[in-house]
Amino acid sequence: MxxxxxxxxxxxxxxxxxxxxxxxxxxxxxxxxxxxxxxxxxxxxxxxxxxxxxxxxxxxxxxxxxxxxxxxxxxxxxxxxxxxxxxxxxxxxxxxxxxxxxxxxxxxxxxxxxxxxxxxxxxxxxxxxxxxxxxxxxxxxxxxxxxxxxxxxxxxxxxxxxxxKHLNVTTRSFDRKYEIFDAFKQKVEQDYPNSRNAKDYAQRLAVSYKYLNEACKAFTNKTAKNFIDDFVVLEAKRYLSSSALSIKEISFQCGFDEPTNFQKYFKKYTGNTPAQFRQIYA
Missing domain, CATH: 2.60.120 (Jelly Rolls)
Structure with missing residues (x-):
């Protein structure tokens, strides 16, 4: 556009x-x-x-x-x-x-x-x-x-x-947790095809898994693992609705070695198979 x-x-x-x-x-x-x-x-x-x-x-x-x-x-x-x-x-x-x-x-x-x-x-x-x-x-x-x-x-x-939006909160705890959450968010967006393990991201950010969960919950009401899964599903939906990639290609883009595992994962979180979801937006 x-x-x-x-x-x-x-x-x-x-x-x-x-x-x-x-x-x-x-x-x-x-x-x-x-x-x-x-x-x-x-x-x-x-x-x-x-x-x-x-x-x-x-x-x-x-x-x-x-x-x-x-x-x-x-x-x-x-x-x-x-x-x-x-x-x-x-x-x-x-x-x-x-x-x-x-x-x-x-x-x-x-x-x-x-x-x-x-x-x-x-x-x-x-x-x-x-x-x-x-x-x-x-x-x-x-x-x-x-x-x-x-x-x-x-x-x-x-x-x-x-x-x-009342976002200008200046407490140090807010700033620190947001800094960690934002860094986590960016790493997930960049690396989710390589890892869906929240503990991996905590290690890369040099924080405890518990603290990463606290930071994530503070801004999204989700655990770090839930955040990762939701983002992977969202990216899959984006590919399915707006690209001509095959479901097999999308499964690889999202970090799945086997398309069958991707299809099970997607249906678990959405209730639809990738093909059914794509048909909705055809």
Missing amino acids: FKEKPGHWNGFELIDLQALLHQSTVKLDHDPHKPHRLSFFAIIIIQAGEVTHELDFQKYQLKAGDCLLVSRGQIHAFDESAHYQGHMAVFTEAFLLHYIAPATLQKISRLYNYHLNLSQCHCPQENTQFLENIQDAKASPTSFAGSDILAAYLTIYLLKLEQI
Whole structure:
């Protein structure tokens, strides 16, 4: 969906949802109403009406004044029967790393940690101000420092969302546990095909298995083992719904040497075989 094009700032774009959804699938290279995986970050801002939006196989009821944060790697789909009125801001990781200071990125990173269930936010004033700022910047007769200005507006907007979500907790125990949880989350996302053993991750993080469980439960109400299993199943669902890979290939991608073991594992946690789940999203 996101393409860097002449006339657009490198790594950031604001898209009108009505215009987007009325484009042909040929022009978009995909069907936005089918589950598709993002390689960038997005914020869907609803300005009028109500829609049901699917994100990682969960339904979100969005109304005017709501926004939905979609992280890189997540699967989402627009509701074909809904009338979307609003905008979607999309931006790459490279844009964030280049234009936003590391200390600020650390403050807003939890917004895009979808394991914390913070994707949806009702913030009409913040949405309006953000869109006005971006549109004013786009209308500027000069392109001088354009990306810097966009990044500044995006930073302010995300920091305000952070405040609304009451994430600015500063106790040392919170910070330490979140640091461990975030490191665990990143390692699982990178290494789950090689290990589904929570004790392996605790060892790599140089913490006890008990402490890793405490950190994980503090933010997800799941044990470390439950977190790993849930993520593996989520990744399998993402592959099944949005790729043309065979079930055998997906089983290998998810770290299973034998497709039969993958099928048993998947059915244990979802109640469906991989083929049955894929058929739902066919």
